[in-house]
Amino acid sequence: MGVFTYGFYPEMERWRINVMVLILAFNLTPILASTIFKNNSRQALLGLLGIALTFFIVGPVGSILMGAYFFLPLAFSTLSKIDTIVAPIGADARAIGFRLLGALLIGGGVYFITHSLISREIAATVGILMSFLMLCLVLIRSLSTMGWRWIMLFSAFPVLCFYMLLGGVLGLPPVETHFWGGLFLTLVVAGTGMATALPIGILLALGRRSELPVIKVVCISFIELVRGVPLVSVLFMASVMFPLFLPENVTFNKLLRALIGIAFFYAAYMAEVIRGGLQGIPKGQYEAAKALGWPYWKMMTVVILPQTLRLVIPGLANNFLSLLKDTTLVAVIGLLDLLGIAKAAMADSEWLGFTKESYVFAAIVFWVLCFAISRYSVHLEKKYHTSYH
Numbered sequence: 001m002g003v004f005t006y007g008f009y010p011e012m013e014r015w016r017i018n019v020m021v022l023i024l025a026f027n028l029t030p031i032l033a034s035t036i037f038k039n040n041s042r043q044a045l046l047g048l049l050g051i052a053l054t055f056f057i058v059g060p061v062g063s064i065l066m067g068a069y070f071f072l073p074l075a076f077s078t079l080s081k082i083d084t085i086v087a088p089i090g091a092d093a094r095a096i097g098f099r100l101l102g103a104l105l106i107g108g109g110v111y112f113i114t115h116s117l118i119s120r121e122i123a124a125t126v127g128i129l130m131s132f133l134m135l136c137l138v139l140i141r142s143l144s145t146m147g148w149r150w151i152m153l154f155s156a157f158p159v160l161c162f163y164m165l166l167g168g169v170l171g172l173p174p175v176e177t178h179f180w181g182g183l184f185l186t187l188v189v190a191g192t193g194m195a196t197a198l199p200i201g202i203l204l205a206l207g208r209r210s211e212l213p214v215i216k217v218v219c220i221s222f223i224e225l226v227r228g229v230p231l232v233s234v235l236f237m238a239s240v241m242f243p244l245f246l247p248e249n250v251t252f253n254k255l256l257r258a259l260i261g262i263a264f265f266y267a268a269y270m271a272e273v274i275r276g277g278l279q280g281i282p283k284g285q286y287e288a289a290k291a292l293g294w295p296y297w298k299m300m301t302v303v304i305l306p307q308t309l310r311l312v313i314p315g316l317a318n319n320f321l322s323l324l325k326d327t328t329l330v331a332v333i334g335l336l337d338l339l340g341i342a343k344a345a346m347a348d349s350e351w352l353g354f355t356k357e358s359y360v361f362a363a364i365v366f367w368v369l370c371f372a373i374s375r376y377s378v379h380l381e382k383k384y385h386t387s388y389h
Contacts, residue, residue: 007181026050073148201270216244
């Protein structure tokens, strides 16, 4: 069962995957169940439960990481309500300048303090990340805890995953990506694809409706080109053809190439779904935002896109389901996801005669994941139902 879940990830290092899964699960829970965890005290109780569970399953190192990651959004949310710290856009330029300078100095200070204790690469990454979080803190007034969790999810969590799962730093043995596999690899590919394809798709949809000819032509060309080829060919190009265009001494990780290919492939489909939603927004919404004198990006982020995303929840969920199931195609470039591991298990003498069972197990796992996404999309449709009639 361990091979189906972790692939060929070293058994003694699988605790790293467990830690990251627990951190992701406990930090996504308040986001996905926002009506239950609106109160910060409930989130704090959930965090304490996460720390205790992580300590029981993994040990003290995992519980420390869980506590630090979970409670940082609560701390930033509290600090963002202090007027002496926050300088919203439109405030006195000098006040904003001093706060920005302070944020950058904090990031630089973190680097100079830690670079002698850890590698310069990690120290620089931590310093840049801290500067980014501090910039968000000093510029955004009263950002909720949920908002900070979203920021951490797309900034700190990928950095933490990168160093924890690949290793080679802080005494962690390095684990190359060709050891990754099973359900773990399926979730990595699907999660990364979903998290990156949607924002890229939004930009492509806006670019396709742009009044600037160059941007419009580029976006239309990309979308139509990608939609005209199958995903298998995109993965094959990313794995086999792309390295041929690189210098001889430059290597590009095979998993990273697959992630980029899947992200851009599904971004084209997301763009068309988003474009359909943009066309469904009444013209009066655009005119009202323009009447307030709002610039283009403020109009889109505050008025248009929130309504658009509500309208296209079924289409987005459909693309997410397709992406999850298409992760099995990474087998064509030598990566063993859950289905690939099920096929590889047939070569093991211990699994002789259990071919059907391995496929049934993979089918059940995929069905459970797809059913969960489907039911959550139905929940979001009911929660954010919008009617213009």
